[in-house]
Amino acid sequence: MLALDFKIAVRNIRKNPGFTIINIGGLAIGLASCLILLLYVNYEWSYDKQFKDIDRIYFAKLNLKLGSNTITLEATPNQLAHTAAQEIPGIELATRMSDEENKLFTYQQNKIKLTYSYVDPEFLQVFDYSFLKGDPATALKQPNSVILTASSARKLFGSEEPLGKSLMWDNRKPLTVTAVIADPPKNQSMQFEALQTWAFHDQEYPNEINGGWGSINCSTIFKLKENADFGAADASLRKLIKAHQQDTQMEVFLFPFSKYQLYDEFKNGKLVGGRIDQVRLFFFLAFCVLLIASINYMNLSTARSEKRAREVGVRKVLGSSRKALISQFLMESMLLSFLAMVIAFVLIELTLPYFNHLLEIVLTINYQSPLFWCSIIVLILTTGFLAGCYPAFYLSSFTPIRVLKGFTIAGKGSLSIRRLLVVFQFSLSIVMIVGATIVYSQIQYMKNKPLGFDKNNLVQLNLEGEFANPSKVEVLKAALKKENAIVSASEYAADFTANGGSITGNFSWPGKNKKDDYVINYRTVGYDFVSTIGAKMIEGADFLRLLASDTASGILVNQAAVKMMALQHPVGTPISWGDKKLHIIGVVNDYNNATVRNQAEPTAFYYSPKKSGALLLRLNPSQPLNVAIQTINRISQQLNPAYPSALKYIDEGMEQKIKSEKLLGVLSNIFGSFAIVISCLGLLGLALYMAEQRKREISIRKVLGADLKSILVLLNKDFIKLVLISNLIAIPIAYVLLTKWLQTYDYKVSTGLWPYMLAAGISLTIAILTISMQSFKVAKANPVDALKYE
Template sequence: MFKNYIRSAWRNIKKHKGFSFLNAGGLALGMASCMLLLLYSAYHLGYDRQFKDSESIYIVENNQKGDGKIYTFPATPAPMAGALKNTVPGVEKAARITSYNAGGLLGYKDNSLRKDGLFADNDLFGILSYRFIKGNPNRALTQPNSIVITADLAKALFGNDDPMNKMITRNNKTQLMVSGVIENAPANSTYKFDYIIPWTLFENEYDWVKTSGWSSNFMQTLVKLKSPQFFDNADKMTRKMIMSNQKEYEAEAMLYPFTALHLHSLFENGKSVGGLIDQINLFIILAICILLIACVNFMNLSTARSEERAKEVGIRKAIGSTRGALIWQFITESLILSVASLVVAVILVQLSLPFFNQLLKVQLSIPYQEPLTWVSLLVLALFTGLISGSYPAFYLSSFQPIKVLKGLFKGGGSALSIRKVLVVVQFGFAVFLITATICIYRQIKFVQSKSIGYSKNDLVEIDSEGDLPNKAEVLINDLKKNNIITNATHLSQSITSNGSNTWGVSWPGKNPEQKILFDMFRVGYDFVATSGVKLIAGREFSEAYPADTAGKNVIINETAAKIMNLKNPIGAQITVDGPVTVVGVYKDFVWGSPYQKISPMISYCNIKGGVIAMRLNGKRSITANIEGIEAQLKEINPSYPADIHFVDSNFEKKFQNEKMLGMLANLFGGLAIVISCMGLFGLATYAAEQRTKEIGVRKVLGASVTSLAGLLSKDFLKLVTIGIVIAVPVSLWAMGKWLQNYEYRVDLSWWVLAMAGLITIVIALATVSFQAIKAALANPVKSLRSE
């Protein structure tokens, strides 16, 4: 019997190729979109879960009170790891880890590569179960001159040679022996690196690390418990640890699940309130909605052919077919189409993955080797087939054979109302997606158009590494002499990335209870001329004032001046780990997130910073300037490949998350609309076929093509309009809630909703009008002759 179901279903599919193509095409696009979104969501949901006993791994978060709120960040004091391991029951391993200046130039013989690294304790390998290809994880970082490298770095440096115990030179000065080779770090893991070097080497390179106490937060602490059941007691003891070791320092550490760090990184008042998980949940909902839209198309097109299939049902019932048999017949048809659509969908996903990965900067793939993948694909096909075929099957099988065979049956009663509801839902969803796309685009443009306080165009940065710290002035003078740059300055870090801060700032008249976090940004001579930051009072640092380089003078931004409420800030004495004098005030500029309010900032003079910023000569081409800088770097710092960063490009990275969200809304919103239009096109085609006789009569009686096209289109446009009306309040609520995440945000104007509605109407009208005009232009003689 099952063979008969398949044979009959296949015969019916071939008989109606047009409808079958629309059904299968819509399902394929819906499945492909759903699979891509679910793959992307699974990629992020699986972050850091590939490590053994991941449920027992925690990172120490730090809660500090100030400005009337609690700041939470994963930076901890250096003694934290040892204290946890030695005093807290249930702690199996604890490790310090940081990327601070860990990256560098690695050399072996004539091969030199710039790579990213981490400083870490050897316990790290007992916490994060990186698979060792060579070496012993229990002692890989016990020696201060050891280095553990990834498989890719081993291949790049040593080719096919065995890298074990070979010596690598780091930054042309430190000799490191390869003590282990591990598999490359998973793409969806928090720590990205090419190598790991011992914590003792970090202490040897920076004396302040050895002496740093409980008030200095500059590294992360990872903890592995023997079992999650130890968490409550361990967390309770961890929360008291900083306060018990540092008097008059209001801070509270806490254990936070490492697997939650990526998705739940947003904190308020010391508690997690979300983060990237909110976007992932939206993508999952979007995936389900797009799949359901495709299923809705199938239902609409199947029930629209009710009259055509009524005779088939009547005859089958008359010769003894039961309703159950007919239901299975129709569901078998939908399952065949669903399986065919799944095959097409998998092909589409496979072809689009390279583009998708490049677009979103991820590494997605379909894990065909996993049995769960095939089970998931089978479930997707069955789910789609059953959902899309269920209502048509039950509806079509309910026809009464007597009425059908007597010609008394007229399809469309209940089915028509259901189809109307489904069309309304489809296009309401389309309106929401268009609104979201416009809103995200406006928000990005709004923040990008705001003044950032400095001129990012023609501004470049290079890392001060190798011989550059001692030869920076030679480089700058040579570049100026050759008219390649106009100005240059030293920075403690890139002007586009925020970094160190402090609570320890006081000033005359400060409320002793007031606690405000100040950004600390060290800058060199000619900072104003180089960056384009506007000096609004006083002066900038100059070699003519020895007190500048001695750390006795500081420059503050206007937000700091307002908070301190200094009538005349120039010459004011304030305290920042000691008394200093304010010699200048510069206008606020964006240092951290462009979406958040600018924090108060204090700058010390920095004549040997980690970054050299340079203003290119605008009268020359950018290519000529960059080539000139590269040539000078090769001469002055030959061991290091020139790595020049454009500030405007780095600044654009601050909008990466919002741009990604906008691209996904554009891409999958467009696919949802295409799928909806495929269904609408099929319905319009069928409606035109059903009204062929009516159109012929009206045309003979003098109806114009315009009036006939309007007659066929107006019913569908009514449904689209209802969808718009329903979608407007939903869009207002959802996008209003999304915009609340930003302190600087656009208003959700009425014209955004109006434009979304208009675009939807135009798309729907264009879809329906094609068939409407085609039917209206048909020769009425042919349709009436057939009668």
């Protein structure tokens, strides 16, 4: 029976090549789009899943209560890991991990900057990295040990054996390579090129060893014992700091490491989402595109209902059951689904390199995975059934007498299922058009929104090696100004566009409520900071050489800090920072250098070139950019020969801040366009169906004198109604969804009505063009062809 159904399906597909091409094309585009989106969703979902016992590994998160609000931090107290491992029975292992750092690693003539983190030896017991060389039990035993990834070992040592070799760290201290591990995959949260010991960290930062619970400088990771009670361990950890420091406002809790990448947004101490929202959106988009493609198949199949109706009638007269007919139609849709999947794979292989470049990741299809092939089979069967179920049940329901006497459509007063499907298709497509338009507008708004500083012609140089000496930096500044390469320069705490930074709760000022807790960001800067970054002084003055007396006791604050402190006349206000007595010398405007989506946080700036890690350089606009850059590289190399000059462009750093929004915008544009194309195929299907059903009516009207214009209006008006209904349904839904999305931004575009009017205009235009092609063909047809058998 199945063999017969297969033969009939093949015969019908070959008999109607036009319908077959449109059907398979629509399904292939839908399946290819769906699979690419699902590959990305799976990639994001698989973050950190490669670790063994991932379900027992937890990050410690820190809730810090500030008055009526609570902020959630990844950084935890230095002594949390050791104390928790001793006092909480459910914890098997605890390890610390520092933030990423970037230093120069030197072996003979090879000088390479590597990203690394400091970790405890237990780190290698918590995470089962693949060791290519060395022993994980002893790799971090000695303070000067270093573990390299395979790629970094290759960069430093080439084909030489790296194990046991000595290299120079930061051109100051020797390290011994004790192990080489496989490169961490891209879908792993912790990315590094080297691992160093926490004992070495203590040598570099001795002041943090006995910093108490206020020394918040690391991430803490726990591995619970097998069958340990998570609730009990979490409750004990939440009480831990309070047990050691009664007046603390800190509370630490366990957070599953498997959720670290996707669930990263907290509000008032509670998890509210994160990247998982975007992943869900892409999964929903994949489902919508596939659903639109399946609906398109339904419409195209039922468009041929009159021709297939006689076939059904004859087969029923000859004894076929409805079950057998349903089986035949489903077989046909399954076969089309299979052929569409084959074409979809070709499309995926052709387009995947483009998407990998766009997403800056490596999406691959594992053809050797049994799970993959099982998923593909399920997808083919699901798509085939989803696309073919309605035509199968609809066509098989025809009664022989009715179809053999003459097939007629339902009355005009009833809105057929085919029309409902077209409305549903276009509603989804219009939502996608509105979404793509508003996402694009938001991206452009964030790109062009004034940041409060001038990112153009601003570059950054790391202060390392000889430039760790402030006097050497002054020589560099003077030389660059003499060469007219720069117009100003200033030190800064760290990477200017990096997220995060130092915070303190020890600021006091006149009028501060002692019951309230406030956290203020603080950054070290040098002379001429405000003018170098191109910000604006609201009141007072910048740190200037002419006012060197202000540098020891003066601080700058931004407008957000003034608002938080509720200061009417901030300049001259005395500020206490622990035991230090300071005063405000100036107020700088709120500028956004760490984020473009949220408002600037309260920040204080104090003069301290010695504690700064970066030098900001304002390039001379009268010189060509390449000449200025070459001059900076040449002079910095002369003054600091052991370190390769590596300039960072601030505008490029700011561009990375909207990376996720750009990704969302590009994908919504691409797959939204695919959805429109597929929806138009569905509309074409309905137009073919209506033309088939009304060809006798149109022919009679032409015989009675109807002109081309009136016939086109007659054929098109019903379809225009469907598209208008789709707009009425889609626009409110799009408004609700996108308003909710925009609420996640402090700075958001004001859209007005134009995105919705644009979507309505695009959908109507495309619909009219699509159906007019078929309507014009019917209207121009010779009426004799339709009436000669009457």
